[in-house]
Amino acid sequence: MTLLSNVVRGDASPLQDLGHSALPRSGPATICLPYQPESVGAARRFVVAKLREWGLDDLVDDASLIVSELATNAVRTGCQTRMVVAARRPSDRLVRILVGDGSRAMPVVIQAGPDATSGRGLAMVHRLTRGRWGVTPLPFGKVVHADLAVPH
Template sequence: MPAFSRDTLSPPSVARAARTPAPGHAVSFPASPRSVAAARRFAGRLLAEWGLHDLADDTALLLSELVTNAVVHGCGGTGDIELSLGRTPAHLLARVTDPGGRAPLCRQAAEDSENGRGMWLVEQLADGWGHHPSGTGTTVWFTLPLPGPR
């Protein structure tokens, strides 16, 4: 599978929203493996506050992948990672910004590989995802559709 970013495949309104501030909350974490669990806890608390329990598992999984990538590939173990969660009328929007300039790659991992599937998971579960340069490095984002009325 070729490496690509879904940013060019997402609807223009979603890609545009990912580049502009959305109402929500942001937090910074050190570039440490411990930050992966801290990001999941932050998201879980915020989603519970917003009544979006149905999105908690997918959000935790996708944030784990993006924060891990930021720690391993984006920061080189130094600097801070910023996580922001917001909502558009139809989507949850998650953004992870690291001080590095590397773009994420979605590629097929070998069957016996222990890693390399993170962005593939994002590709499979997210409604849209992409990346763009930010003032402090690279921002990788994903969206999940908000649950409809019951």
């Protein structure tokens, strides 16, 4: 089994910094969702709407898969507080998807075997972001972020 974790301290736009963005935008770019399976679809619809608002339709498919995986992992933590989902444009060449939850358990990429029924999601996030994802531990949880390059 191969393990990989991208733990980042300080530069992944943790929850307290979710309001900052380098580019103007309309509408909210952060939502709070309950820890329920239905929240995965709500997170996906939120990110897709944001990308379309920003004119980034080319990123919709990859971003949908990424936020679905991160939100699913957050739902599975069993936390009872809140899950925060955000989409940011730190620059005109980058979209950052963030999912914050109340668990301090760090996500880890594993190499799932051919018969495994789960365990491939973070490997997919790693491939889609070309390794540009990470985790910022917080006193009462964490924020997982995934960066997608904006096509030229």
